[in-house]
Amino acid sequence: MLYIYPLGAFTPEQRRVVDRTAEFLGLTFHRPVRVLPDLPLSAVPARARRVHPVERQPQLLTRFVRDELLKPRLPEDAAAFLALTAVDLWPGEGWNFVYGDASLHERVGVWSLARNGDPSKGPEAFRLCLLRTIKTASHETAHMFSLEHCIRYECNMAGSETMEEADRYPLALCPECLAKLCWATGTQPAEHLRWMAEFCGRSGLRTDEAFFRASLRAIGER
Numbered sequence: 001m002l003y004i005y006p007l008g009a010f011t012p013e014q015r016r017v018v019d020r021t022a023e024f025l026g027l028t029f030h031r032p033v034r035v036l037p038d039l040p041l042s043a044v045p046a047r048a049r050r051v052h053p054v055e056r057q058p059q060l061l062t063r064f065v066r067d068e069l070l071k072p073r074l075p076e077d078a079a080a081f082l083a084l085t086a087v088d089l090w091p092g093e094g095w096n097f098v099y100g101d102a103s104l105h106e107r108v109g110v111w112s113l114a115r116n117g118d119p120s121k122g123p124e125a126f127r128l129c130l131l132r133t134i135k136t137a138s139h140e141t142a143h144m145f146s147l148e149h150c151i152r153y154e155c156n157m158a159g160s161e162t163m164e165e166a167d168r169y170p171l172a173l174c175p176e177c178l179a180k181l182c183w184a185t186g187t188q189p190a191e192h193l194r195w196m197a198e199f200c201g202r203s204g205l206r207t208d209e210a211f212f213r214a215s216l217r218a219i220g221e222r
C-alpha cells in the first residue's frame, strides 16, 4: 500500500494535482493508494516553521515533517508514506528551500507543490504543475523501491539539481530503469507503458502520451 498524507491547505486545483498524483503513483508502482484525511498545518509547531527571509513566504522544516510527523505514524503495510503540501519547504540552517526530502530506507518523504507553478492559472499551468509533481513523486518513490539514479539516459530516474534540468528530463523511464521497476513491482513492461499512456491521455500530457504509445509499438504492443 502507498499512503499519501495531504498536509495543510490546498486550492481546489492543487487538490486535483494531489489526487492525480496519488492515482499516478498507484499505476507506476502497481500498488493500491490510500489518501489519508488531511493533516492540518497546526500539526507543525512554531519551532519547525519560518518565513523565508527574502521571499517572505512561510516554510516548513522537512526534518520535522519526516521524523516527527511521518515516522511515528508510518502504517505497517506502507511501501511508501508520502506527505504532500502546498507550503514551501526548507531543510534547515544554511538552506534556502528544497522541493522535497525523503528518508528512503524508512520509506517516508515530503514534497511541496509550492514551486511547481500555480495550477489555477489555466489548463497549461495545471498540466505543468501536475507533470512536475508526478515526476518528483515517482522519482523519489522509485528510490524507495531501490532504484538508483540513472546515469545512462535522459530518464525520470536521472538526478537533477535544478527545475530547468528536471523539466528537460522525460516522465518516462529508460529501458534499464523500466526493467528494474517491473522487477521491483511485479509488473510487465507492456502493461506499465499502457497505464502510463492512458494516464497521460486522460491528463492532457500529449507529448508524454505519444512517447509511451511509441514505446508500446516499439515492443510490438499497442
Ligand SMILES: [Zn+2]
Pocket: 139, 140, 143, 149, 158, 159
Ligand atoms: Zn533521486
Ligand SMILES: [Zn+2]
Pocket: 150, 151, 152, 153, 155, 156, 157, 158, 173, 174, 175, 176, 177, 178
Ligand atoms: Zn534510466
